[in-house]
Amino acid sequence: MSGVIYLQPGREKSLKRKHPWIFSKAIKKVKGNPGLGDTVSVYDADGKFLAIAAYSPQSQIRARVWSFDENTIVDTDFFYNRLKQALSLRDYVIEEGGLTGFRLCAAESDRLPGITIDKFDNYLVCQLLSAGAERHKGELVQALIRLFPGFNVYERSDVDVRKKEGLEPITGVLHGSAPTEPVKIVENGLALEVDILGGHKTGFYLDQRDSRNALSRFSKGKTVLNCFSYTGTFSLYALKAGCEKVTNVDVSESALAIAKRNVEHNNLDLSKVDFIKQDVFKLLREYRENGVKFDTIVMDPPKFADSKAQLTGACRGYKDINMIAMQILKPGGTLLTFSCSGLMEQNLFQKVVADAALDAGRELRIMERLNQAPDHPIAGEYPEGFYLKGLICKVL
Structure with a gap:
C-alpha cells in the first residue's frame, strides 16, 4: 500500500453500508505520501480496517473503494x-x-x-x-x-x-488497432453502425435499448418525431414496427448521416424517413406555429444537469421542451420522454413533466416508467447508478 487514510469519527457509516466513495471532508488524516491513483488502506477513527481504495488527491471524492477485503491485491x-x-x-x-x-x-x-x-x-x-x-x-x-x-x-x-x-x-x-471502417453491432435483429472514434460517449447509447423496443408499440401506422435522434436508432424500431413516417432531428450532420446508413443497412423504407439538421427547441416552436402535429414523439435530450447548481435550470429546460412537445402531439398521442441526468430523481422528473402538461393545456396520463437497460445495473449500495429515467405518457 502507498498510504493509509483515517476517517473522521462517525464518517465510516457509508463505507459500512458498502458505498464506494470517500469524500475529502470525511478524512481526518493521510499517512504516507500516496500519489494519483495509488492504492491506500482505509481505517475508521478507532483504527479498524474498512476498505482498500484508490487515492485521488485533487478530487472531492478523495478515494474510491476497490474492495472491502483487506487481503485484496489490485492486479x-x-x-x-x-x-x-x-x-x-x-x-x-x-x-x-x-x-x-x-x-x-x-x-x-x-x-x-x-x-x-x-x-x-x-x-x-x-x-x-x-x-x-x-x-x-x-x-x-x-x-x-x-x-x-x-x-x-x-x-x-x-x-x-x-x-x-x-x-x-x-x-x-x-x-490491437483502431477501426478502419464503421463498426456494426446487432440489437434485437437490427444492424447498427457505431462511431467508436468520434461518436458521443463510447460511440453509442446502449442504455436505451429497452426504451427503443417500447417505441415499437406506439409506431404502427403513426407519424413519429424522434428528437435528439443521434444515429437514429429509435427510428429503426419505428420503421420496423410499420410507422407511417418518422422524422429524425439532430444538430449533428455526421450523426444524421449514420442514421441514414442505418436505415439502409436494415433494408427499411428510406422514403418513410426525414432527416433534419436543426436545433430541436427551434424546430418544435416552428412546428407549433405552423400547426404540425405528430402521433408519437420521442424526447431524449442530452444531460441538462452536471451538478446540483445546474438542477434548477435543468428543470426549466425539461419543462419547456416537454411542454412544446405536448402542444404538437395529436389528442391521445404518445410521448416517450427521458432524462439521463443522475441528479434528476424519478419523482422530480415526473413532476416536471406533469407541470409541462399543465402549461401546455393538456391532460397527462403516465402509462409506464422506463429505465436503463439491464446491462447497466444498479448496485444496491450505490443508488447513484440509477441515472436514466423515462416516462411513456398519453397526452389528451
Whole structure:
C-alpha cells in the first residue's frame, strides 16, 4: 500500500453500508505520501480496517473503494475476476437480445469505480474517469485481453470530468488497432453502425435499448418525431414496427448521416424517413406555429444537469421542451420522454413533466416508467447508478 487514510469519527457509516466513495471532508488524516491513483488502506477513527481504495488527491471524492477485503491485491487477476463476474451477470440479456453490443462494465455498479467498458462487435471501448482507473490501465487491458482474446481495446476517455481527478482527456488504441471502417453491432435483429472514434460517449447509447423496443408499440401506422435522434436508432424500431413516417432531428450532420446508413443497412423504407439538421427547441416552436402535429414523439435530450447548481435550470429546460412537445402531439398521442441526468430523481422528473402538461393545456396520463437497460445495473449500495429515467405518457 502507498498510504493509509483515517476517517473522521462517525464518517465510516457509508463505507459500512458498502458505498464506494470517500469524500475529502470525511478524512481526518493521510499517512504516507500516496500519489494519483495509488492504492491506500482505509481505517475508521478507532483504527479498524474498512476498505482498500484508490487515492485521488485533487478530487472531492478523495478515494474510491476497490474492495472491502483487506487481503485484496489490485492486479490483473483482480480486474479479470471482476470483469468475468460482470459478463456472467449479463448473459441472459445478451442471449435474449442477440446482442453483439452491450455494456460490459458499469463502473461503481460493477465494483470497478470510474471504469466504463462497452463491447461493440470485436471492440472493447473503455472510458476511464477516475485516478485509480488510470493508474491501473495496464492491468485492466491485460484482463480484457485474457477475457476476450483477439479483441481490440480502444480508449475514449475524452471527457472533462477527468480534470476533477487531475487527469487530462485522452483517446487512442490500448490493444490491437483502431477501426478502419464503421463498426456494426446487432440489437434485437437490427444492424447498427457505431462511431467508436468520434461518436458521443463510447460511440453509442446502449442504455436505451429497452426504451427503443417500447417505441415499437406506439409506431404502427403513426407519424413519429424522434428528437435528439443521434444515429437514429429509435427510428429503426419505428420503421420496423410499420410507422407511417418518422422524422429524425439532430444538430449533428455526421450523426444524421449514420442514421441514414442505418436505415439502409436494415433494408427499411428510406422514403418513410426525414432527416433534419436543426436545433430541436427551434424546430418544435416552428412546428407549433405552423400547426404540425405528430402521433408519437420521442424526447431524449442530452444531460441538462452536471451538478446540483445546474438542477434548477435543468428543470426549466425539461419543462419547456416537454411542454412544446405536448402542444404538437395529436389528442391521445404518445410521448416517450427521458432524462439521463443522475441528479434528476424519478419523482422530480415526473413532476416536471406533469407541470409541462399543465402549461401546455393538456391532460397527462403516465402509462409506464422506463429505465436503463439491464446491462447497466444498479448496485444496491450505490443508488447513484440509477441515472436514466423515462416516462411513456398519453397526452389528451
